[in-house]
Amino acid sequence: MSDQAILSAPGAAAEYDxxxxxxxxxxxxxxxxxxxxxxxxxxxxxxxLVIILIAVFAPLLAPFDPYAQSIVGRLKPMGWRGHPxxxxxxxxxxxxxxxxxxxxxxxxxxxxxxxxxxxxxTLGVIGGFAGKVANTxxxxxxxxxxxxxxxxxxxxxxxxxxxxxxxxxxxxxxxxIPAMCRVAETATSQVKNLDYIEAARASGAGTFAIIRHHVLxxxxxxxxxxxxSLVSVSILLASGLSFLGLGVQPxxxxxxxxxxxxxxxxxxxxxxxAMPGIAxxxxxxxxxxxxxxxxxxxxxxx
Amino acid sequence: xxxxxxxxxYVDVRDRGGSAQPMLIVRDLKRHFRVKGAGKGAVVRAxxxxxxxxxxxxxxxxVGESGCGKSTLARVLLHLVEPDSGELVFDGDAVAAPDGxxxxxxxxxxxxxxxxxxxxxxxxxxxxxxxxxxxxVNGRSKSESRRLAQEILIKVGLRPDLFGPRYPxxxxxxxxQRVNIARALAMNPRMVxxxxxxxxxxxxxxxxxxxxxxxxxxxxxxxYLFISxxxxxxxxxxxxxxxxxxxxxxxxxxxxxVFSEARHPYTQALLGSRLSMDARQxxxxxxxxxxxxxxxxxPSGCRFRTRCPxxxxxxxxxxxxxxxxxxxxxxxxxxxxxxxxxGHSKAGLH
Ligand SMILES: Nc1ncnc2c1ncn2[C@@H]1O[C@H](COP(=O)(O)OP(=O)(O)O)[C@@H](O)[C@H]1O
Ligand SMILES: [Mg+2]
Numbered sequence: 001m002s003d004q005a006i007l008s009a010p011g012a013a014a015e016y017d018x019x020x021x022x023x024x025x026x027x028x029x030x031x032x033x034x035x036x037x038x039x040x041x042x043x044x045x046x047x048x049l050v051i052i053l054i055a056v057f058a059p060l061l062a063p064f065d066p067y068a069q070s071i072v073g074r075l076k077p078m079g080w081r082g083h084p085x086x087x088x089x090x091x092x093x094x095x096x097x098x099x100x101x102x103x104x105x106x107x108x109x110x111x112x113x114x115x116x117x118x119x120x121x122t123l124g125v126i127g128g129f130a131g132k133v134a135n136t137x138x139x140x141x142x143x144x145x146x147x148x149x150x151x152x153x154x155x156x157x158x159x160x161x162x163x164x165x166x167x168x169x170x171x172x173x174x175x176x177i178p179a180m181c182r183v184a185e186t187a188t189s190q191v192k193n194l195d196y197i198e199a200a201r202a203s204g205a206g207t208f209a210i211i212r213h214h215v216l217x218x219x220x221x222x223x224x225x226x227x228x229s230l231v232s233v234s235i236l237l238a239s240g241l242s243f244l245g246l247g248v249q250p251x252x253x254x255x256x257x258x259x260x261x262x263x264x265x266x267x268x269x270x271x272x273x274a275m276p277g278i279a280x281x282x283x284x285x286x287x288x289x290x291x292x293x294x295x296x297x298x299x300x301x302x
Numbered sequence: 303x304x305x306x307x308x309x310x311x312y313v314d315v316r317d318r319g320g321s322a323q324p325m326l327i328v329r330d331l332k333r334h335f336r337v338k339g340a341g342k343g344a345v346v347r348a349x350x351x352x353x354x355x356x357x358x359x360x361x362x363x364x365v366g367e368s369g370c371g372k373s374t375l376a377r378v379l380l381h382l383v384e385p386d387s388g389e390l391v392f393d394g395d396a397v398a399a400p401d402g403x404x405x406x407x408x409x410x411x412x413x414x415x416x417x418x419x420x421x422x423x424x425x426x427x428x429x430x431x432x433x434x435x436x437x438x439v440n441g442r443s444k445s446e447s448r449r450l451a452q453e454i455l456i457k458v459g460l461r462p463d464l465f466g467p468r469y470p471x472x473x474x475x476x477x478x479q480r481v482n483i484a485r486a487l488a489m490n491p492r493m494v495x496x497x498x499x500x501x502x503x504x505x506x507x508x509x510x511x512x513x514x515x516x517x518x519x520x521x522x523x524x525x526y527l528f529i530s531x532x533x534x535x536x537x538x539x540x541x542x543x544x545x546x547x548x549x550x551x552x553x554x555x556x557x558x559x560v561f562s563e564a565r566h567p568y569t570q571a572l573l574g575s576r577l578s579m580d581a582r583q584x585x586x587x588x589x590x591x592x593x594x595x596x597x598x599x600x601p602s603g604c605r606f607r608t609r610c611p612x613x614x615x616x617x618x619x620x621x622x623x624x625x626x627x628x629x630x631x632x633x634x635x636x637x638x639x640x641x642x643x644x645g646h647s648k649a650g651l652h
Contacts, residue, residue, distance in 0.1 A: 027426055027469070194421035196432070199482075202380055203436030203489055204409045215434060217426040 047286045055102040064093035066100045066253045075269045086272055088258065089170025089265050092147040092249075094272060097253040097259070098279055104165065104254045105283060106237030108247070109231045111169045117175035117227050124184025125219060129192055129211060139185060142178035150175045154237050158246040168247040172234055183226045188220040221298055225267050228291035232284035239280050308546075313419075314523065316411060316492060319360075319394035325493055325525045326379070331388030333378050339538055339596060340454040346597045348374040350549035354390075356493070361526040362520065363540030363557065367594055371549040372529045376497045379527070380414060381405045393492075410440065413486035418479045419499035423470040424592070429481045430455065430466030436489045447488075454484045458514060476507035480514065487518065493525040500535060505631055512539055533576045537561050542630065544568045548597050548605045551624055555633030565635035568606045604638065615643045 035041060054061060064082065070091030078086045085094035127138035144298065158170035191197060191214070200210050241247030241255025248254035250261065258276040266273045331352045332473040334345035356362050364372055372532040377383040379390065381398065389396065393410070396402030423432050433451035440446060447482045452462035458480040460466075468477055479499065481578065486494055496515070500508045519526060530536050536543060536557075543560040545568065551565040564570045568590075575589035593602055595608055604622050607613040615639050624636040634640075642650035 195416040195419065195420060198377075198382055199414065199422070199521060200418060200435060200439075201382060202409055202414045203439065203485075204406055205435070205439040209439045213427075214424050217424070239327045 003285060013230055031297045035293065038293050038297065041290055041297075044286045044293070046291040047282070048290055051102055051286065052106060053285055054099055055106050055253060057101055060101045062093075062099045064095035064096040066092060066096040067251055068092060075265055075272065077269075078271075085275060086269070088272065089262060092253075094275060098255070098260060098275060100253040100254045101221070101276065101279065102283070104248055104252060105235050105238065105280070108168060108172070108254075109235035109283075109287065112172035112176055112234050112238075113227050113230045115169070115173040116180040116230070119173070120177035120180030121184045121219070121223050121288060124181040124186075124223075125188050125215065127181065128188025129187040129207065129215065135185075138181070142181050145174070146180040146182070150233070151237060151240060154241060155244065158241050163246055165248055165252075168238055168241055171241075172237055175237070176230055177235070180223065180226065180230075180243060184219055184223050184256045187216055187222045191215055191218045223297045225291070228294055229288070231291065232287040235280065235284045235287070314492065317616045319392070320539065321358055323358070323394050324391075325358045325393060326527075327389075327647065328355070328379070329353050329389040329391075331375070331378060331390070332386045333374055333383060334386055335374075337564045340598050344598050346548045347371075347600060348597065349378055349385075349430040352546075352551055353624070354544055354548070354551060354554060355627075356525060356527060358525055359402055359523065360537055360630070361528050363536035364527065364529040364542045364546060365536050365543060366546035367572075367590075368531055369594065369597065371597070372531075372546060373497055374549075375546070376414060376495045376527070376529055379495060380409060380412060390431050404549060410489060410492055412493045413489050413491040413497065414424075414495045415479075415499045418475050418482065418502045422482055423485075424469055428467045428469060429473065429478075430439070430462065432470075433481065433484045433488050436485065439487070451484070452487060452635050453580050454488050455481075457487065457518065458484045460484070471635040474507075476511060479503060479507075481512050483511075483515070483518070487522070491524070493527070495527045497528070497529045499528070501530060501532060506537070516603065533561075533572060545572070548594060548600050550605060551636065552606065553623065553635040554627060555635075556631060559633045563604075563633075565633065565640060566606075566637050567610045567612055567639075569635070571609070604636075612639060612646075612648055620644070 011039030030246040073087050076087045083093050127135045154175045161167040242254045243260040248257050255276040262273040332349050333349040337344050378385045397406050430451045434447035437447040437450050454461040500511050540557045543557045547568050553569045571590040601608050604617040607617040622636045622638045625634045627634045638644035638646040639648045
């Protein structure tokens with residue numbers, strides 16, 4: 001077999017004896033292979049999948065209308081009149097509200113991160129690849145935002161823009177863009193001066209072709225890893241905003257908001273009060289663990 | 303000789319000047335880099351007034367210690383780094399001049415092979431795509447580029463079906479270097495700049511790659527600028543040799559003459575400090591001592607005087623000139639001892 005590998009071309013000699021026809025496995029294939037052997041990540045990934053499915057099929061799964069109030073049935077315990085998890089302070093079905101709340105939490109977890117990847121990632125690649133002036137302009141602007149703790153920044157922007165899901169998404173996106181930009185910029189400037197970029201330039205390739213073929217593939221990894229770790233942060237921050245009355249507004253069934261409104265009943269119904277918190281905790285920790293697993297699988301030295 | 307390699311007759315429609323017109327004429331090329339934290343206006347004189355001629359079909363070896371500006375010279379020649387001043391004439395056309403040849407066109411005819419390192423090939427790209435990338439961005443279709451890449455992989459001795467789909471980390475150093483050579487050749491260049499192209503390879507693999515380069519040069523009518531810090535390698539492959547010291551040319555001449563009758567004390571010292579198995583090749587010169595001085599504030603006069611056993615007053619006062627050279631056989635050195643009129647006490651002894 002190995003003899004076949006040697007062509008009778010000049011200089012081709014014994015070196016190829018050591019070149020068996022190994023199965024060729026690409027980078028993403030090797031990442032998938034590693035993930036398929038990581039049980040913890042697989043299990044928590046399954047939980048994430050279940051959470052997503054529940055959110056998507058909420059109207060089919062929720063036993064009651066999450067907005068239907070009942071003056072007589074307030075703060076009832078589990079199992080009361082067919083309410084599996086009881087009712088909240090306005091007599092609405094707890095389980096239905098938790099199920100619908102997952103929708104909002106997932107949107108608040110994913111949308112700002114996706115927006116930040118697109119805007120921050122693009123700015124970072126431009127900043128990393130462009131000359132000194134453009135780089136300085138972009139990165140110093142980002143540093144201004146970077147200087148504030150993220151929760152403070154989110155509160156400030158939301159406070160200025162007013163509540164609501166849309167404004168919440170905008171403010172969280174603004175919080176994540178600078179960090180995302182920095183990750184993309186670092187990854188880009190690391191590959192920018194490598195020999196293969198120089199060789200691509202020497203073969204007459206334009207900046208756009210170089211970025212598309214040689215830079216993006218190396219930037220997407222770090223950006224994706226960082227983005228996946230931001231999802232749980234985004235869910236937590238969004239809940240925090242809602243809790244403070246700056247994000248999702250009543251009567252929407254949002255976990256953070258539920259935590260805030262149920263807070264007054266903590267001595268009457270401590271278990272009911274804890275439920276949205278538990279939902280936030282489980283969702284964010286599952287996303288976090290999956291993100292860790294993906295990071296480990298992608299961190300292949302090649 | 304393989305059927306895969308067909309020998310082209312020596313006609314190239316791109317050959318404008320004919321065989322007497324040098325492939326590349328370099329005149330007084332300069333490139334300084336600003337350095338931070340070394341005082342105001344401090345610069346590294348990476349390439350500091352280099353002139354030479356590269357004739358068609360030859361291999362010109364460039365030697366010098368690490369940091370003397372060899373890679374910068376290579377990059378400036380392709381305008382990957384802009385020159386501060388100086389003139390480049392490629393096959394009779396001034397580079398980047400209004401009536402000359404554009405940088406883009408220059409890059410279609412001159413390619414570069416880098417040292418095999420972790421960064422010479424995109425780790426996320428199958429090597430056949432790396433080879434096909436150049437033709438593709440120059441307007442060829444994807445399938446055509448890929449077919450071309452496969453042909454060229456054969457030329458460098460790699461079976462395309464076996465090695466083409468692999469990623470760089472699945473190849474040995476020698477195989478990767480063959481891919482790097484294939485990538486340069488995919489552009490069908492007339493001239494190739496090889497910057498430390500075999501320096502990272504084991505000795506046995508190095509010899510194979512050098513032989514491959516020689517063979518390719520013959521079959522494809524290439525002209526090489528072969529940069530290396532390894533004198534033995536340069537001697538093996540070069541027709542002529544250029545010796546660099548701190549951004550300048552100190553000696554230039556036919557390889558056989560430079561290695562047998564080195565004229566510059568620096569070249570003599572380099573030859574004296576190399577390891578040679580062959581006693582006849584050993585040169586009776588004191589080996590090189592110490593590190594080269596900083597290129598930020600190079601010594602006045604002759605830059606080598608701080609390490610030269612023959613340094614005198616004139617060496618400090620005046621920078622020696624390389625002198626005039628006219629053809630492939632000229633052998634010149636930038637040393638006051640070469641010039642009887644310089645006032646050096648050993649002048650004219652050689
Ligand atoms: N982009 C750059 N910016 C600043 N200094 C540089 C740059 N490139 C090279 N140099 C400096 O120029 C000198 C020559 O470097 P180089 O051409 O890489 O030498 P060689 O290839 O002979 O080892 C070195 O002192 C190096 O530090
Ligand atoms: Mg170098």
